[in-house]
Amino acid sequence: MIGGPEDGQxxxxxxxxxxxxxxxxxxxxxxxxALSSQILHWPQQLHLFISGLGPCPTAMTDTPVEESLLxxxxxxxxxxxxxxxxxxxxxxxxxxxxxxxxxxxxxSLVRGRGQGRRKLYFVSELFRAADKxxxxxxxxxxxxxxxxxxxxxxxxxxxxxxxxRYCAQHGLY
Numbered sequence: 001m002i003g004g005p006e007d008g009q010x011x012x013x014x015x016x017x018x019x020x021x022x023x024x025x026x027x028x029x030x031x032x033x034a035l036s037s038q039i040l041h042w043p044q045q046l047h048l049f050i051s052g053l054g055p056c057p058t059a060m061t062d063t064p065v066e067e068s069l070l071x072x073x074x075x076x077x078x079x080x081x082x083x084x085x086x087x088x089x090x091x092x093x094x095x096x097x098x099x100x101x102x103x104x105x106x107x108s109l110v111r112g113r114g115q116g117r118r119k120l121y122f123v124s125e126l127f128r129a130a131d132k133x134x135x136x137x138x139x140x141x142x143x144x145x146x147x148x149x150x151x152x153x154x155x156x157x158x159x160x161x162x163x164x165r166y167c168a169q170h171g172l173y
Contacts, residue, residue: 076097130146
């Protein structure tokens, strides 16, 4: 999807889509011809690789961490393309991304009282905290805040599991 004059992604605008104008997160140009002329002058092979549609342009294989990072980027763009601006996530798109991609974490939010409300509240508050420019959309740079919060919570859970195993092995419970 190399940039083009129609939608900044090489194709005609889809019905219901609006071309993003102005500046996005951290002053980067958003959408349309401005985006395609300033950013998307990459070789088509590289773009196809990043979007998951083609082979890597080099002979090297990805490490597990590199593949995980690329999968996060692919997921972000897959969900961002569902409605509105194709370069940002709405609250509903973020909620769907989290429910589909980190279901165990999301289910851990509903244990106990107020089950469904706690999950909805968490995602809404996470969205509000990540939306630094308060435009009711999360660009990729703001999405990094969401990832940071998820990683921190997963890291804490990792340590809890290690401690529980150690205590169980040594009869400390």
